[in-house]
Amino acid sequence: MQDPRATRRLVGGIFRRQRAATALGALFWSLHQVCEALVPVAIGTVIDRAVATSDGSAMAASVLAIFGLFAVLTMAWRTGFWFLSRGTYEEAHLLRMQAVRRILTGAGIRTDRQTGELLSITASDSLAAAELIQLGARAAAALVGLAVTAGILLRIDASLGLGLMIGIPILVLGLNALGPVVERRTAAQQQAAGLAAATASDLLAGLRPLRGFGGVPEGVRRYRRTSRTSLAATMGAMRASATFLGASTFTTGLLVAIVTAFSGWFALQGRITIGELITIVGLAAFISDPVLGLADCVFQLAISRASAARVAELLEAPPRAESGREPAGAGSLVLSAVVTPGLDGLSLEVAPGEMVGVASASIPAADALSELLSGERLPHAGRVTLGGTDLADLEHASLRRRMLVEPHAVHLFGSTIGAVLDTGDARSEADIRAAVEAAALGELGDTLEHELLDHGSNLSGGQRQRVALARALLADRPVLVLRDPTTAVDAVTEHRIAAGLAGLRLGGAHATLVISTSPPLLARCDRVVFVAGGRVVATGNHADLLTRPDYAEAVLR
Structure with missing residues (x-):
């Protein structure tokens, strides 16, 4: 549940950090709004003092003055926009980095939000929250413009000025009353859109297992339901937005029409000059800009506050553990009586120097095991430990230095294979060559310079694997977990990979867990753990287990 105090703290921090940009932008x-308000005044003055008197020198001075006014007007807006844009994007970057740091470092956070929602918050909501500084500057500038306009009207005619000073606050307060409605609708729309994105991301990531057990129709049905919920929420937010904008436009137009009508009546009575009438009509047209600006600020404020609440919820989410701890050493990877959907009391241990295979005909069981080890889910019961410390209690950076879980879904980042294999750790040419050859990638010189399209889309599935x-072998982590690493390669290549993997990882301090039903991989393991029914x-060893009909049925193909 979102805490309003957390949102207020976040918003207060935004304005404190960007106070200089906000003040200069405002x-x-x-100044831009003051100049805009003075444009009708300048035109009215020119008419009264230059046009009506046919004074050439006054006309020349008026042209120069109006030119200077527009120069200041334009530069003031551009300069303010530069300060506020810089502050907005700096703050959005800071919020994004804070969010990513909370998710990925320390012990992580406890949250019910899915990966797609967290991505939406860090990417789009951070920017929307940072735009609060622009809204603050816009509101301040609009109020200054309205104050200058009211002052000019009071000077020309007190009744017009007083009417405007009374009408504008009533109009703004009325529009502000619609703000909470827009904010609630917008928050619901953002929540629904985030869930739809998360569902789509999860379905794409799990498309292979869905196809494996025939769950595609159910997945499509669930996404359709989530998408329709998102559509309904979006339509509700758009209806609230349209109502708000319609009301603001109508009431502003009505106010302008009333001011213009009274001004014309006063001019006919001789209470104001023609130049003053033109000034009032120009101000009446101008006044719609700051009033609609305030109305838009109310609308945008609802969006930014909803986004700020989501960012604040993420930044102040409780950690998964009180503090991320360092394990005593690399130690063994141990699962003790783990219960979670797909697993029912699973226990196994992978000690340093071992390569252990886990074979299971159940895709949900294999998914559960890889997700537990990668930290994507926590066990309902039992423990998952590394070196005697629960994975959930380990500091993230420390955990990543000790264990790498390479998922079945392949993600490649870089313009060449060499860039993809750059893990950030200094590796010798011999290490690179050994990892490339173990993965059956071919000769070193022919491989590293191979150019890649976006995410390696010009590679086949087997090449990507x-x-x-x-890359996983080159990272050289003490504990390596591989999930189905050879499903897209041919049989000859699979045997080469199995031999290369065993050559690099067997013995010494390395511990390797291979979740697969590949006979060549399982045959190279020190021992194989056969999982059925979640336990x-x-x-x-692979050869002995082949005497079991259920094991042979699961791995032979």
Whole structure:
């Protein structure tokens, strides 16, 4: 549940950090509004003192003055926009980095939001929240413009000025009353859109297992339901927005029409001059800009506050553990009586120097195991430990230095294979060559300079798997977990990969867990753990386990 105090703290922090940008932006935009308000005054003055008197020198001076007024007006807006844009994007970057740091460092955060929602918050909501500084400057500038306009009208005619000073606050307060409605609708729309994005992301990531057990129709049905909920929320937000904008436009137009009508009546009575009438009509047309600006600020404020609340919820989410801890050493990877959807009391241990295979005909069981080890889910019961410390209690950076979980879905980042294999750790040419050859990627000179399109889209599925495997091997973590690393390669290449993997990872201090039903990989493991019904039903080497019909049915193809 969102805490309003957290949102207020976040908003207060935004304005404190960007107080200089906000103040300078508001100052220059206020100057722009003052100049805008003075344009009708200048035109009215020219008519009264130059046009009506046919004074050539006064006309020349008036032209120069109006030119200077427009020069100041334009530069004031551009300068204010520069200060506020810089402050907005700096703050958005800071919020984005804070959010990413909270998610990825320390012990992580406890949250019910899915990965797609977290991505939406860090990407779009951070920017929308940072735009609060622009809204503050716009509101301040609009108020200055309205104050100057009211002062000019009071000077020309007290009744017009007083009417405007009374009408504008009533109009703004009435529009402000619609703000909470827009904010609620917008928050619901953002929540629904985030859930739809998260559902789509999860379905794409899990498309292979969905196809495996025939869950595609159910996945489509769930996404359709989530998408329709998002559509309904979006339509509700758009209706609230349209109502708000319609009301603001109508009431502003009505106010302008009333001021113009009274001004014309006063001119006919001789209470004001023709130049003053033109000034009043120009101000009446101008006044719609700051009033609609205030109305738009109310609308945008609802959006930015909803986004700020989501960002604040993420930044102040409780950690998964009180503090991220360092494990005593690399130690063993141990699962003790783990219960979670797909697993029912699973227990296994991978000690340093071992390469252990986990074979299961159940895709949900394999998914559950890889997600537990990667931290994507927590066990309902039992423990998952590394070196005697629960994974959930480990500091993220420390955990990543000790264990790498390479998922089945391959993500490649870089313009060449060499860039993809750059893990940030200094590796010798011999290490790179060994990892490339173990992954059956070919000769070193022919491989690293191979150019990649976006995310390696110009590679085949098997090539992508082999690049990802080489990257994982090159990272050289004490504990390596591989999930189906050879499903897209041919049988000959699969045997080469199995031999290369065993050559690099067997023995020494390395611990390797291979979740797969590949016979060549399982044959190279020190031992194989056969999982059925969510628990270990047999343990042994691959050749011995093949005497079990259920194991043979699961791995032979």
